[in-house]
Amino acid sequence: MIRSAFLTLYARQQATMTKKGLDDMISFHDITKQFADQSTAVENFNLTINKGEFFVLIGPSGCGKTTTLKMINRLIEPTSGRITIEDKNITEWNRQELRWNIGYVLQQIALFPTMTIAENIAVVPEMRKWKKAAVEERVDELLNMVGLDPDTYRNRRPSELSGGQQQRIGVIRALAGNPDIILMDEPFSALDPISREQLQKDIRQLQADIKKTIVFVTHDIDEAMAIGDRICLMKDGGIVQVGTREELVNEPADDFVKNFIGDRRDPWDTRVKEVMNPNSHLLASTQDISDYPLYPAPLYIFKDDRTYVGRQAEEGIVSNDPAIHPEDTLKHALKSFDNTELEALPVLTGSRIEGVLSYKDIVQFMKKSQLEQEGELV
Numbered sequence: 461m462i463r464s465a466f467l468t469l470y471a472r473q474q475a476t477m478t479k480k481g482l483d484d485m486i487s488f489h490d491i492t493k494q495f496a497d498q499s500t501a502v503e504n505f506n507l508t509i510n511k512g513e514f515f516v517l518i519g520p521s522g523c524g525k526t527t528t529l530k531m532i533n534r535l536i537e538p539t540s541g542r543i544t545i546e547d548k549n550i551t552e553w554n555r556q557e558l559r560w561n562i563g564y565v566l567q568q569i570a571l572f573p574t575m576t577i578a579e580n581i582a583v584v585p586e587m588r589k590w591k592k593a594a595v596e597e598r599v600d601e602l603l604n605m606v607g608l609d610p611d612t613y614r615n616r617r618p619s620e621l622s623g624g625q626q627q628r629i630g631v632i633r634a635l636a637g638n639p640d641i642i643l644m645d646e647p648f649s650a651l652d653p654i655s656r657e658q659l660q661k662d663i664r665q666l667q668a669d670i671k672k673t674i675v676f677v678t679h680d681i682d683e684a685m686a687i688g689d690r691i692c693l694m695k696d697g698g699i700v701q702v703g704t705r706e707e708l709v710n711e712p713a714d715d716f717v718k719n720f721i722g723d724r725r726d727p728w729d730t731r732v733k734e735v736m737n738p739n740s741h742l743l744a745s746t747q748d749i750s751d752y753p754l755y756p757a758p759l760y761i762f763k764d765d766r767t768y769v770g771r772q773a774e775e776g777i778v779s780n781d782p783a784i785h786p787e788d789t790l791k792h793a794l795k796s797f798d799n800t801e802l803e804a805l806p807v808l809t810g811s812r813i814e815g816v817l818s819y820k821d822i823v824q825f826m827k828k829s830q831l832e833q834e835g836e837l838v
């Protein structure tokens with residue numbers, strides 16, 4: 461009895477916590493940053509980054525990415541507005557504790573040259589006064605995590621590592637104190653393309669394993685697309701659009717977004733409504749039907765204002781053909797053709813027929829997309 465009352469209470473509490481946004485990790489509320497010379501780096505910035513999210517800030521040089529990032533760990537103080545971490549204003553945190561709880565990776569590889577790799581990684585755990593054995597264990601664990609053998613690397617100096625390896629150390633050093641949040645400011649942009657791609661994969665894998673909240677700044681759209689759960693595109697100190705890569709690609713907010721990300725649409729992700737034929741010759745009203753020869757079928761018939769009646773076939777009117785929805789993707793629509801011999805299917809919204817989609821429409825659309833893409837390559 462007590463147990464069940466407790467469980468009910470617990471469930472209720474969970475429900476309200478979720479409603480209040482238990483997943484919010486970092487929130488910007490009306491943040492503006494003006495520097496002393498009166499230049500406005502960030503203006504009226506509102507954004508929520510979720511717990512465990514791989515969040516990317518992207519935009520042209522000077523749009524305010526670094527300023528935004530540095531306000532999270534209070535390297536820069538906003539002029540107005542407030543930033544909360546787990547619903548607590550960051551000004552209420554002890555600054556030291558805030559920095560320990562937020563790992564920070566810079567573009568320039570910033571390892572201490574005279575210290576060993578192990579000493580470099582151990583900086584924050586040492587400051588937090590971890591026991592020696594715990595520090596050593598942590599160093600080895602982190603080196604293993606990024607595929608560097610501890611026995612080989614722990615006593616080397618930074619100059620004895622390649623650029624890619626050094627930046628790998630930069631990343632795990634930021635993780636060493638087990639922070640909840642990791643900020644990364646163009647961490648891979650000084651690396652050669654191969655190390656860069658490898659590190660992108662590593663960091664994605666690492667994040668999947670450790671589930672930290674990562675805020676990652678880049679000006680490279682390919683990098684953003686490769687690693688971000690969500691991407692925030694900035695311009696002139698403001699947000700242009702926030703969304704998943706699919707949302708940015710398929711529903712760009714404006715031409716700036718479109719131009720910034722380039723045309724990356726997979727033609728198979730195009731919506732049926734853009735490809736179907738709303739005035740197909742296979743479509744007829746009950747009023748016109750006497751004008752059509754009975755065969756060849758199919759003929760899709762509607763009455764009144766496009767209320768779907770069915771397909772005229774030898775055996776009479778068939779009204780249970782697989783139907784396609786105008787918002788379906790072509791990829792999805794193609795599956796509807798699998799169990800039928802038909803070369804065209806009705807596109808319906810409820811009982812309304814919006815058009816007809818035929819194999820021929822799909823093939824012509826694909827041909828056009830391919831020609832457009834080839835044109836872009838020239």
Ligand SMILES: Nc1ncnc2c1ncn2[C@@H]1O[C@H](COP(=O)(O)OP(=O)(O)O)[C@@H](O)[C@H]1O
Pocket residue numbers: 495496497499500501519520521522523524525526527528
């Ligand atoms: N310390 C500063 N003093 C004055 N202006 C600055 C300072 N830091 C950055 N800015 C200006 O603020 C704007 C945003 O800079 P920043 O956040 O570094 O952009 P990003 O990282 O996107 O390249 C730029 O116009 C930059 O010149």
Ligand SMILES: [Mg+2]
Pocket residue numbers: 525526527
């Ligand atoms: Mg910057």
